Amino acid sequence: MRIERNAKIDVNELNNLLKSIGWGLNSSQKLEEALKLSWGWVTARDDENRLIGFVQILSDGIKHAYILRLLVHNKYQGKGIGTKIMENLMELLEENNLSPVLLTKPSEEGFYSKFGLSRSNKGFISLFKW
Ligand SMILES: CC(C)(COP(=O)(O)OP(=O)(O)OC[C@H]1O[C@@H](n2cnc3c(N)ncnc32)[C@H](O)[C@@H]1OP(=O)(O)O)[C@@H](O)C(=O)NCCC(=O)NCCS
Numbered sequence: 001m002r003i004e005r006n007a008k009i010d011v012n013e014l015n016n017l018l019k020s021i022g023w024g025l026n027s028s029q030k031l032e033e034a035l036k037l038s039w040g041w042v043t044a045r046d047d048e049n050r051l052i053g054f055v056q057i058l059s060d061g062i063k064h065a066y067i068l069r070l071l072v073h074n075k076y077q078g079k080g081i082g083t084k085i086m087e088n089l090m091e092l093l094e095e096n097n098l099s100p101v102l103l104t105k106p107s108e109e110g111f112y113s114k115f116g117l118s119r120s121n122k123g124f125i126s127l128f129k130w
Helices: 011-020 028-036 081-095 106-113
Strands: 002-005 040-045 051-059 064-072 099-102
Touching: 002 081, 011 028, 011 051, 040 081, 051 081, 064 081, 081 099
Parallel strands: 064 099
Antiparallel strands: 002 040, 040 051, 051 064
16 A cells, blocks of 8 residues: 555546545546645555545645545545555644644544544634535
């Protein structure tokens, strides 16, 4: 297994990864545009170079980095790949002095807490319009 930062991705591979976890297919054009808007991403590939994990980062490169779409292929989950991606991602953000910000479900809080991410109690609030 290989973890890489900002390595070239074919959007069809990304779509296959999304499909494997039931997040539905996006148009290739939309995915291309979404990748171009990223500050960066981290990927995991198996020994046959198949894309098996991905996380995307949005940031202006100054203060915060928004983490989204952490995905591990359904057949590869529970093997430590999500952990390796997150460790690499946290190092990348630290090297660039960026603070991670993440929106997730309560059921995933335990996973992210392993990397030092916790609910903010420093006076911040979250505002949304669904
Ligand atoms: C969440 C996800 C990225 C984790 O990746 P993974 O490769 O399966 O995780 P790991 O094998 O590295 O697991 C690390 C630890 O987190 C735990 N864990 C994994 N998924 C978890 C979840 N959804 N909630 C809580 N804990 C979880 C594992 O049990 C393991 O615990 P351990 O270290 O005590 O054994 C993966 O399950 C996934 O892609 N899920 C679907 C997409 C998704 O929901 N993404 C996150 C929301 S943005």
